[in-house]
Amino acid sequence: xxxxxxxxxxxxxxxxxxxxxPEHGDDVRKYETVPVRPRDNLHPAYGPDRAxxxxxxxxxxxxxxxxxxxxxxxxxxxxRDFDCRAWFKKHTRGERRRMVRDKQISPDVVxxxxxxxxxL
Numbered sequence: 001x002x003x004x005x006x007x008x009x010x011x012x013x014x015x016x017x018x019x020x021x022p023e024h025g026d027d028v029r030k031y032e033t034v035p036v037r038p039r040d041n042l043h044p045a046y047g048p049d050r051a052x053x054x055x056x057x058x059x060x061x062x063x064x065x066x067x068x069x070x071x072x073x074x075x076x077x078x079x080r081d082f083d084c085r086a087w088f089k090k091h092t093r094g095e096r097r098r099m100v101r102d103k104q105i106s107p108d109v110v111x112x113x114x115x116x117x118x119x120l
Contacts, residue, residue, distance in 0.1 A: 004083050005119050011108040012082055013064040018053040024077035031076065032062050085120050088113035 019036060020026040033051040054062045063070040099105045
């Protein structure tokens with residue numbers, strides 16, 4: 001599990017593509033999901049048989065409530081492991097821009113990561 005100083009930030013909870021990884025312990029049956037479609041433009045390593053958390057019409061995770069994550073203790077591996085700061089540092093500015101353009105990452109996540117870089 002990654003220790004990210006979110007301090008109430010829910011930017012990554014507002015991404016439409018929170019993919020589940022059974023090989024990392026995610027039990028797909030425990031979550032409300034939708035299938036990953038080719039048009040979701042995910043990294044090819046995710047494969048065609050993946051599921052992702054369902055989302056609200058506005059793109060928020062279905063488990064994001066007024067007071068944060070409604071399944072915090074049971075959240076999927078990606079939610080437990082994702083560190084926006086490390087992601088930001090790993091990618092060049094051009095890569096981040098392309099990923100935002102291709103809707104692989106939310107611009108809000110990029111902004112949140114930039115604000116938290118000093119905490120690494």
